[in-house]
Amino acid sequence: MSLWHVVEKEVVTSTMDEIKSLLGDKSFIALQAYNQTKGRGRRGNVWECGKGNLLISFAVMVPSARAAHLPEWAFGVGVALARTLKTYLPSDLCHLKWPNDALFDGQKLSGLLVESYVDPRTGHLWAIAGIGLNVHEKPLLAERPTACLADMLDPCPSLKSVRDLLLQNLSEAYDVWNEKGFPAIRLQWLSLAHPPGTPLMVRQGDQEIHGSFVDLDLQGRLLLKKRDGTDLTMTAADVFLEPKGETP
Template sequence: MSLAREGALGRTWIIARAQSSGRGRHGRHWVSPPGNLYASLLLIDEVPMRHAPQLGFVAGIALAKALRKCAAHEYLRLKWPNDILFDGAKLAGILLESAELPDGRFACVIGFGVNCAAAPRDLPYRATALAEIGAPSRSPEDVLLHLSDAIVGALARFAGGADFETIRAEWLSLAAGLGAPIKVDTAKESFSGIFRTIDSSGRLIVDTTNSTRIIEAGDVWLAPQTGSFA
């Protein structure tokens, strides 16, 4: 975001070979060794502020498209709100940050982290890497090449926030756990239910035994192979 405050133009890519202070959602530390892709895309006045959260879904379908080309495999899924899974294991993640600049411009930074050479261990969930799944194209450069093309197309379809319905439909076609049991952890509670859909704002819609819940922020856990969390 510092580049934006210094006057950088929109659609600028910032690439790192490794990160000593990698950051995930909610400020969590993220292991960032060399050999993986760590890229951020700066957008300036790309969308009105109210549509900024939807850019995460735009980025998700673009990254999924890029990784399908690299992996030569269709079994990639999107997990709400910002993960890319291969056979249930995390392959990549997205982080969104936005701010109004002192000069009145609105900046968004979309951060992409892709496990190309190696995946972090000792996590509370499974993770994998392009090298581990035998992807024909597995270098950070290959991924970035496909991603930079895919994001241009996805942003065009989004039309500055005017056509989230197209993005929503694409995202749902790749959604992990749709129609199945999930567990949701929010800042205040944990509960289980059926992942029904995402709404016109990108919020998670979950049917529980007693009600339909609308979630703006949280962590989603897919049901194990038993089909329940019991």
């Protein structure tokens, strides 16, 4: 954790936005808030995260050799997140779901968002990742069941202990990504994701596609086998686990 310059604030609009004001000569920066008024998720969705949960963004300065591969870092963040959760929860029930969720027994426990940002003051490229982790409270989401650590752990770990472990795992994932590239991160992500054959429903606009998880390719795309046996490669979509008992 010593790599990280950590700032805590009681209330922010969005940790993703406000961390930009903290960028400077330090390469690893974290901003934790206890409440945010305009949190946002992927595709501009409202970021729902209740009181007593971990609301945090991380900024890492991107080395020039990795600049063209910045989207890969989202999978590194996912690896760090899953490893943090598996420290507290039964390993066989914690899984990553493409592209950006961590699940416990099929219920959403955490989500993440990664964006690129060029600091106009310095020209440096940053990868900014935001995580909302349900620790003490689970938000109600219309289409996704949710969970929180407090439902499963007594005593529940403190926000600080979860944060510090997450920072440690992020440092390790960053080293793997920076030194070995996406192939190594991909293998780690796959080892932490739901297994091949998991039934999925993919939504693109008004279209719903049913099939099963096959793989994550070397571009970070989802490989899906549709119910009719054809293969599909997804670059962007909303992905849901099928209810238990459904078959692909």
